[in-house]
Amino acid sequence: MDFDAVLIAPRRAASVAAGHWQDRTINDYLAACVRDRPDATALTALSIEREDVTRFTWRELARMADRVAVGLSRLGIVAGDVVSCQLPNGWHLSVLYLACARLGAVLNPVMPIFRERELSFMLAHAQSKVVVVPKAFRGFDHAQMLRGLRDALPALRHVVVMDGDGDDSFEALLSGPAWEDHADAAAILLRSCPGPDDVTQLIYTSGTTGEPKGVMHSANTLFSNIVAYAGRLRLTCDDVVLMASPMAHQTGFMYGLMMPVMLGAHAVLQDIWDPARAAALIRDEGVTFTMGSTPFLTDLARVVAESGVPVPSLRIFLCAGAPIPGALVEQARQALGAKIVSAWGMTENGAVTTTLPEDSDERASTTDGRPLPGVAIRVVDGTGAEVPAGATGRLLVRACSNFGGYLKRPQLNGTDADGWFDTGDLARLNADGYLRIAGRSKDVIIRGGENIPVLEVETLLYRHPAVAQVAIVAYPDARLGERACAFVVPRAGQSIDLAGMVDWLKQQKMALQYIPEKLVVRDALPATPAGKIQKFRLREMLLGDAG
Template identity: 40%
Template sequence: MHMRMGRDAEPPRPAPWTWLVPPAAHHRRYADGDAWLGRTVGMLARDWAERLPDADIFLGDPAGTTYASLAADAEALAAGLHAIGLRAGDVVAFQMPNWIEAAIVNVAAALGGFVVNPIVSIYRDAEVRQMLADCGARIFFHAEQYRGYDFAAMVERIRPDLPALDHAIPVRAGSAFADLIAAGRGQAHRLPSVDPRSVKMVLYTSGTTGRPKGVLHSHDTLARAVLACARHWRIEAGDAILMPSPVTHVSGYSNGLELPFLVGTRTVLMESWDATAALALIEQHEVRGTVAATPFLTELATRVAEAGTALPSLRFFACGGAAVPPEVVQRANAQFGRTVAFRVFGSSEVPLVTLGFPHDAARAAQTDGAVIDYDVRVLDDQGVPLPPGAEGEIVARGAAMFMGYADEAQTAEAVDADGFFHTGDIGTVAADGTLCITGRKKDLIIRGGENISAKEIEDVLHRHPAVADIAVVAMPHPRLGEGVCAFVVPRGEAPTFAEVAAFVAQSGLAPQKRPERIEIVDDLPRTASGKVRKDVLRRTIAELVNGQG
């Protein structure tokens, strides 16, 4: 554990997004209307604590958390953070599973005007170091040990490279987290007034360049996205929502940590996914819905069939994050006996552009849903809008869209003069607003709903002495949708699969970024301009995998 008390005498460290003056340029068209709620979850947590102090809010980890107890802990933590020197705009990072402590940290940040930086638990030294450094995190809450991995040791390794990080505090180990809360009891009067238009979160997402991008959202933009989902999916106060998706991912964060304060739902936290446990939790708490990746849907549907139940309480299962084959949705809905599962489309930058068809079996499986609460265009390669039904790049804008990236240059690259975010995904939009994704321009591998940058892995493997050239592409994976395949042009004797996997592991990248298969080739297919034809490589490995080659 690392703590240094106070910094009142120190000059404030500028955040990397000081260039941004809310509202963002592409949001100004919404600034004079009623597009935004104008309240933070900190404000809302206080309201709920006054109105329904004894109502349960987070279930499963542990049961019995109420609005009053959570609001009290969050206020105390916010005051405790203020006491050790954090001020509005400072970054509070956290990396932990779906634990109640994440909810406390999140509400505390909203109360104190701090910016949260959620980091998914699968990330290791390289990613965590880069993210904490890029956003200038002042404090890092983390699991000490989880699933056999020593996060405390990781913090010790990366701490010397993070001069802005004043405090690193483990949760569920030792007393530091509890002590910080205890120190803030009765000190909530010191907390500042928080502007709902200000930066609330910086969430890193991997792009095709291999450099993580810090996605910035305000309190208002995220609330807009969550409330649109609640309306479309008919979520009501008191509904129980199962959350197996990481609360450090935009889907789990929005629907697990934010929804209870915006709508009054109860979140059933799952520390790790298990279909049998999920089925039991759905039945126990009469769960109304969930948002999760394709493998979760497939496994839950299989367990439903084995158990001989149709889960009558379940009304929706929004599925996205990777390509969702129509047959997966059809098979799941057949097991449920009604249309529960449907496809959705969105990203951290534009949370849920489409919200699916929860009551239309055919369109729930065959499309990615109708466009809700966004303006969407389909552009050709020259940026010219295409007519309904034509295939091109999907671009979107709306009041729920992100404020920009932490790096202003990345924002300028991704958001055009008309305020549209260029998703990099290829698809069509019908005259009725129904969207279908057909491919993507971005060179990403979407493994179990998590974006993996091929270039990031390639950059590591280019350093291997036995690798002359390398191309990493997605390959079909029976459970996770896509896996990682490396096409290797050897330098001398070809490296073995074990050597390649070990080399990536030693780089500090997360385990899911290690190649699951390598193909040794004499050369890589290229265009006339010298670019690697990854479309050819993806087709090649798909044929090999499907043919069991």
């Protein structure tokens, strides 16, 4: 694969000179952990579905990474190849990334919720050589799905099945044999160590153009963010990090997989969100830090309050993905005893802004924080001129952690010659330099931290024989932040109901989380004289109904 990460080289000199790019890869950080704390606990992975717990010391984790790396090389993986995985949070995902980094291969994590429609595009676009999936997860047969896609993916050489029972299992091919003891293992592991500017991660965003975009990151772009993030939150090797947010999202990948290795800190992974089990993990493992979207905070605060059993070790809960209601900050602070930190970021940048641990609780509910070190932001009007404090405009970001570009789509990179990236979001800055996201110019709904690609869902619904016109908009939800509502004008003589719409989208192999949860049938939709649907009026209708 030739990666067109054209945004990296132009800012290298300045980023290194400023100290933001330290030219260290995950291999360097893992080696330091093995050197300095070989027998300390590195990773604890709870699988709620399998009802087991797996633990690794740093020495054991590095050895397993070597083993899986040599196993991947036996499957033909070399530097620059893409290895995709559709895995829940767990040690397999962490080890797979560390193994890819040994070889200079690129890991492409994809969400377990994705089905044939999303995967067929992503795996073909990435030219994935190997894909690793669970035999089954949450009642769905991932192995069968991938086998059904193979004929349409000519670049795909192997489907590897976690917890499989055949010759294609993760255990048989990668983690079982002591590959690291083979005579050629050392040569394989030293052959193609990646450089800090090589693409190391490819992760897809749910776009507004109907197709996801592949975001390319290097070790320098990722770690420049992680180092600043951990520094602001005062995280060290003594912290214990719980990650229950999906590691196939940038949140889980950067701060649940990479950050603990950078710090030499103990990572605790949870595969299925269960707030009671999370509370127990926090107590049992001495978790000091966790993060997630608003529903995670809501649920954890509720179960701790209802149980009456405290989580005294928890110091910080960082909440991102949607604004945090003021009442929730107060409730969570009281229930958890932890500082609630708000943040905003993107797959393309990692965290861009956070509140500070010393900030008032009010700031966590009224702002999305201030820029991290190495990050600059501007709020501009339609001409590109900066707007006054308190005024709303387009949000531009220039960061050491800015991505390398969109794979095979440099025309969409949205970054000007001076390095300013157009986020597609609307925002305002207060006089103290704190950001507040005010809306999205991109037509995306964020449901529980998961982006819903509205245009893609609308396109599928337009194919429904009963649909003449459709528009999907967000409506507020206390737990998930937003849910999706479909406004539909039926064809003459036809009818559609919510159950029929859901069944149709399921038949199109749409991810369940993308399917609208409300349907409003109307004779006509509000539109401009040019015929463009006025979605703001649809949102007003929903708010009016709620009131």
